[in-house]
Amino acid sequence: MAKYKPSNEDQMVMLPISLQDQLVPGTLEHTIHRLVDENINLSVFDERYKNDVTGAAAIHPKSLLKVILLAYARGMISSRQIERACHENILFIALSYGYAPDHSTIAAFVSSMQKEISSIFSNILLVCEELGLLDGTHFSLDGVKLSANVSKEWSGTFDELKHKRDKLQEKLQRVIAEHVQADAQPEVELKRQKKRERRFQLQVERLNRFLQEQEPKYGSEGREIQSNVIDNESAKMPSAHGVIQGYNAQALVDSKHQVILAAEAFASQDHENLAPMLEGAKKNLAAIGKEPTYFEGKELTADSNYHSFNSLTWCKDEKIDAYIPDIQYRKRDPRFADQERFKDGVHGRRRPEAKSDMFTAADFSFDASKQVYLCPHGKELACHARNQTNRYRTYDIYHARPEDCAACPLKARCLSKSTSSRRYLSIPVDTQPPNLIDEMKAKIDSEEGKRIYARRLGIVEPVFANICVQKRMHRFTLRSKRKVDVQWTRKRFALVHNIAKIHTFGVLI
Numbered sequence: 214m215a216k217y218k219p220s221n222e223d224q225m226v227m228l229p230i231s232l233q234d235q236l237v238p239g240t241l242e243h244t245i246h247r248l249v250d251e252n253i254n255l256s257v258f259d260e261r262y263k264n265d266v267t268g269a270a271a272i273h274p275k276s277l278l279k280v281i282l283l284a285y286a287r288g289m290i291s292s293r294q295i296e297r298a299c300h301e302n303i304l305f306i307a308l309s310y311g312y313a314p315d316h317s318t319i320a321a322f323v324s325s326m327q328k329e330i331s332s333i334f335s336n337i338l339l340v341c342e343e344l345g346l347l348d349g350t351h352f353s354l355d356g357v358k359l360s361a362n363v364s365k366e367w368s369g370t371f372d373e374l375k376h377k378r379d380k381l382q383e384k385l386q387r388v389i390a391e392h393v394q395a396d397a398q399p400e401v402e403l404k405r406q407k408k409r410e411r412r413f414q415l416q417v418e419r420l421n422r423f424l425q426e427q428e429p430k431y432g433s434e435g436r437e438i439q440s441n442v443i444d445n446e447s448a449k450m451p452s453a454h455g456v457i458q459g460y461n462a463q464a465l466v467d468s469k470h471q472v473i474l475a476a477e478a479f480a481s482q483d484h485e486n487l488a489p490m491l492e493g494a495k496k497n498l499a500a501i502g503k504e505p506t507y508f509e510g511k512e513l514t515a516d517s518n519y520h521s522f523n524s525l526t527w528c529k530d531e532k533i534d535a536y537i538p539d540i541q542y543r544k545r546d547p548r549f550a551d552q553e554r555f556k557d558g559v560h561g562r563r564r565p566e567a568k569s570d571m572f573t574a575a576d577f578s579f580d581a582s583k584q585v586y587l588c589p590h591g592k593e594l595a596c597h598a599r600n601q602t603n604r605y606r607t608y609d610i611y612h613a614r615p616e617d618c619a620a621c622p623l624k625a626r627c628l629s630k631s632t633s634s635r636r637y638l639s640i641p642v643d644t645q646p647p648n649l650i651d652e653m654k655a656k657i658d659s660e661e662g663k664r665i666y667a668r669r670l671g672i673v674e675p676v677f678a679n680i681c682v683q684k685r686m687h688r689f690t691l692r693s694k695r696k697v698d699v700q701w702t703r704k705r706f707a708l709v710h711n712i713a714k715i716h717t718f719g720v721l722i
């Protein structure tokens with residue numbers, strides 16, 4: 214017959230635990246512990262605390278920093294999760310010296326670090342430099358769109374928001390009327406009505422406050438763009454998961470071990486962010502003793518989203534050897550000649566046929582005597598505006614007359630269905646010096662250009678894969694650019710990433 218030891222959970226056990234022994238050399242938590250203790254100047258936090266005469270002793274910032282860094286490295290996003298870990302997980306208990314900080318302490322520490330975070334990021338960058346993790350010859354820039362901690366429902370132009378407020382006010386009036394009727398009804402129904410009424414009232418107040426205190430936002434083309442009532446610094450932007458309300462999180466990466474040199478969250482498109490990112494990297498590098506000319510003559514690769522006249526001009530002025538292709542470069546590359554095999558889509562969905570027989574600018578001829586363009590139907594297009602600039606070039610715009618196009622038998626080849634009833638013709642201004650767009654096309658189409666640009670994929674894409682997929686950092690949990698920037702820039706994402714690089718490739722002495 215089987216004989217077992219008694220299963221008695223009703224007993225008290227005392228285990229001797231050395232917190233120090235939990236931090237085993239060679240583990241990430243040990244690296245974090247050593248880095249924070251020995252390489253990060255924590256005196257920058259001292260001025261926050263004014264409790265030397267009165268007040269209780271605060272939890273040391275190094276303890277909070279260690280706990281938060283380990284939590285982020287493990288994909289823990291919320292302060293409550295971190296608080297729970299500090300109660301239950303021996304590694305977190307060891308890093309927090311058994312104090313188990315409250316979730317509100319953690320959240321307040323995270324969201325108020327914008328002043329100190331630059332110094333911490335530079336300290337870590339200096340360690341990377343001392344351990345030889347920086348190569349300093351090739352850099353790659355990329356970005357990922359991450360949702361902000363807001364709802365798209367609260368976005369709109371000022372007119373749309375006013376309309377939303379009016380609708381809510383109507384709803385509120387209806388709910389108040391129902392409330393009056395519900396007075397004679399049971400108490401449960403009355404409570405429900407009151408709750409709804411209060412909710413609508415708060416929403417109307419919030420919208421009113423926003424419309425009074427904020428100004429409409431305008432895009433680069435002068436049109437009003439959507440504001441967001443909850444976080445007005447975030448923006449609506451297309452992402453891999455459809456249109457999101459969020460931020461465009463950017464990172465500039467060194468090629469050797471994919472250490473992040475600069476990271477910042479923007480509410481703008483990639484092509485507007487190249488110069489600010491390189492300037493940010495210069496500041497970070499200056500803090501570890503690098504010259505402002507650090508990027509001169511070095512290779513910089515970025516995808517076609519960064520391709521713009523302004524970006525290329527900036528790189529040329531800074532003497533950076535940039536490789537930023539235009540959106541058509543794959544069509545010119547013979548290696549992608551058979552990409553058409555995917556034209557039916559991966560699940561058999563047929564893509565719309567390309568409109569290959571549509572008229573292009575080459576089908577329009579210029580009449581120098583009248584200073585007009587003649588369309589394939591022999592009609593004149595007059596100059597409507599000169600020197601209009603877009604992301605790539607400066608254009609003169611010519612317009613056809615709507616009545617000419619309305620009766621034109623060729624309009625199916627000239628006007629797309631979505632455009633208005635007349636043809637617009639954009640003619641690049643040839644005299645624009647220098648033509649950096651064409652220079653970049655020639656550079657990127659060369660064998661050397663293709664070879665260098667191909668490195669981008671292996672340098673910067675794994676960084677975002679590591680951060681967004683492996684560490685599950687796929688959304689911001691704070692609001693406003695200032696706080697989101699702290700989350701992305703140096704603490705939560707880039708800082709943790711760089712510490713992991715030190716842990717993997719560096720040897721702390």
Ligand code: SF4
Pocket residue numbers: 588589590591592613617618619621622623624627628635636
């Ligand atoms: S649609 Fe207008 S611009 Fe185009 S060919 Fe006809 S008349 Fe000319």
